[in-house]
Amino acid sequence: MKHFSVMLEESMAALDVKAEGVYVDGTLGRGGHSLAILQRLKNGHLYAFDLDETAIKESKERLKAYTNITYIHHNFKDMAAILKEKVDGIILDLGVSSPQFDEAQRGFSYRFDGPLDMRMDQSQTLTAHEIVNTYEEDALFKILHNYGEEPNAGRIARAIVENRPIDTTLKLVEVIKNALPAKVLAKKGHPCKQSFQALRIAVNGELEALQNFLDTFDNILKPGGRVVILTFHSLEDRLVKQSFKKLSTVNIDKHIPYLPDAIPQAAYRLINTKAVISSQEELALNHRSLSAKLRAIEKLR
Numbered sequence: 001m002k003h004f005s006v007m008l009e010e011s012m013a014a015l016d017v018k019a020e021g022v023y024v025d026g027t028l029g030r031g032g033h034s035l036a037i038l039q040r041l042k043n044g045h046l047y048a049f050d051l052d053e054t055a056i057k058e059s060k061e062r063l064k065a066y067t068n069i070t071y072i073h074h075n076f077k078d079m080a081a082i083l084k085e086k087v088d089g090i091i092l093d094l095g096v097s098s099p100q101f102d103e104a105q106r107g108f109s110y111r112f113d114g115p116l117d118m119r120m121d122q123s124q125t126l127t128a129h130e131i132v133n134t135y136e137e138d139a140l141f142k143i144l145h146n147y148g149e150e151p152n153a154g155r156i157a158r159a160i161v162e163n164r165p166i167d168t169t170l171k172l173v174e175v176i177k178n179a180l181p182a183k184v185l186a187k188k189g190h191p192c193k194q195s196f197q198a199l200r201i202a203v204n205g206e207l208e209a210l211q212n213f214l215d216t217f218d219n220i221l222k223p224g225g226r227v228v229i230l231t232f233h234s235l236e237d238r239l240v241k242q243s244f245k246k247l248s249t250v251n252i253d254k255h256i257p258y259l260p261d262a263i264p265q266a267a268y269r270l271i272n273t274k275a276v277i278s279s280q281e282e283l284a285l286n287h288r289s290l291s292a293k294l295r296a297i298e299k300l301r
């Protein structure tokens with residue numbers, strides 16, 4: 001099957017790869033964005049992070065023609081601490097990849113039966129099974145409410161606690177469906193989408209990782225360097241939007257008479273004032289692009 005990377009052209013335009021530059025792909029996956037960067041490099045270098053060893057193994061094979069890439073099996077949240085040199089650009093294409101979703105054994109999907117796993121990094125100990133089967137009702141409620149924005153978080157949390165043990169994805173689907181009122185089940189879209197999203201975010205600490213990245217990338221970005229982030233739900237997008245807004249604005253005290261040359265300037269500029277969304281052509285080809293938003297920022301000095 002053809003591999004499809006979300007907003008590939010748009011993200012390359014926003015990253016504006018320099019042939020001699022040093023770049024980071026924080027979410028290697030199957031290497032689609034990495035390949036596009038490598039094709040634009042001459043003497044430059046690419047660092048590629050992924051939590052998932054299978055993704056790294058498969059991308060190594062796919063990108064074996066390139067020697068100017070370093071693979072790092074680690075969370076991108078620590079990239080500023082791990083990398084020993086400053087970089088010209090960073091891309092993040094957040095969330096779970098299609099191969100992770102489509103592999104029943106990984107436990108990400110409410111469509112296939114599998115163990116309740118949901119770990120991107122299979123060397124991690126915390127799994128969805130542990131959360132579903134051991135967390136208190138209140139902790140489950142908070143996960144479903146905060147990370148899934150699930151309006152029926154209370155009912156679902158209670159049903160989970162009452163129906164333990166829950167060992168598989170499809171058993172969890174059944175428990176969630178039984179907990180929901182008929183009018184919710186009659187709505188469009190899968191009734192378990194938000195609960196599964198919430199559990200996945202909790203298992204992988206996804207929002208903490210993103211926030212830590214947003215708080216620290218400045219330490220490794222060169223002036224003129226760019227950060228491009230593709231998000232897939234409103235919680236992620238909100239964090240990126242707020243952080244980029246803060247970096248690209250400066251509060252000027254109107255009571256201070258600055259000389260024209262001394263007016264405080266923001267250290268960053270937004271490359272697109274509004275989030276970029278996928279083209280109609282892309283939307284027709286890839287359902288994952290439907291919820292994608294691209295935001296990009298440039299460091300000025």
Ligand SMILES: C[S@@+](CC[C@H](N)C(=O)[O-])C[C@H]1O[C@@H](n2cnc3c(N)ncnc32)[C@H](O)[C@@H]1O
Pocket residue numbers: 004005006026027028029030031032033034049050051052055074075076077093094095096097098120209
């Ligand atoms: C949507 S896929 C990336 C697809 C890739 N851009 C492509 O074109 O093939 C996201 C990948 O990022 C990885 N990932 C997600 N969060 C991560 C994190 N905090 N640190 C490192 N890798 C992460 C996942 O394991 C997954 O392989």
